[in-house]
Amino acid sequence: MVDQQTPxxxxxxxxxxxxxxxxxxTCRLQVALRENGHRVGQQRLRTAMRRRGLRxxxxxxxxxxxxxxxxxxxxxxxxxxxxxxxTRANQVWVSDITYLPLANGNxxxxxxxxxxxxxxxxxxxx
Numbered sequence: 001m002v003d004q005q006t007p008x009x010x011x012x013x014x015x016x017x018x019x020x021x022x023x024x025x026t027c028r029l030q031v032a033l034r035e036n037g038h039r040v041g042q043q044r045l046r047t048a049m050r051r052r053g054l055r056x057x058x059x060x061x062x063x064x065x066x067x068x069x070x071x072x073x074x075x076x077x078x079x080x081x082x083x084x085x086x087t088r089a090n091q092v093w094v095s096d097i098t099y100l101p102l103a104n105g106n107x108x109x110x111x112x113x114x115x116x117x118x119x120x121x122x123x124x125x126x
Contacts, residue, residue, distance in 0.1 A: 086117035096111070
């Protein structure tokens, strides 16, 4: 319900907030309101949103997990600690996997293999 004292921009704020399915915070709401001709600062927006009980939904962090550290099982032993350092190529290879965030919001996985004798990366996959 809108009373007589409500500024026009606050009515536009509630409408814009609903149109964007409660996903817009003060930064994006300020831009959207300015595009509609309402000049209002972020602090005033923040205060009006708090007064009306409007809170933007926070998306869950979407970070892929490559390791489950909460399993409670023992870790695999590092069998290279007891061994002498490799003296030539192709004696010992090690590898690791990681993920890379892409600009479009997707993820790419990178796995690299390193020859411990020469310290060169001998293979990788994406």
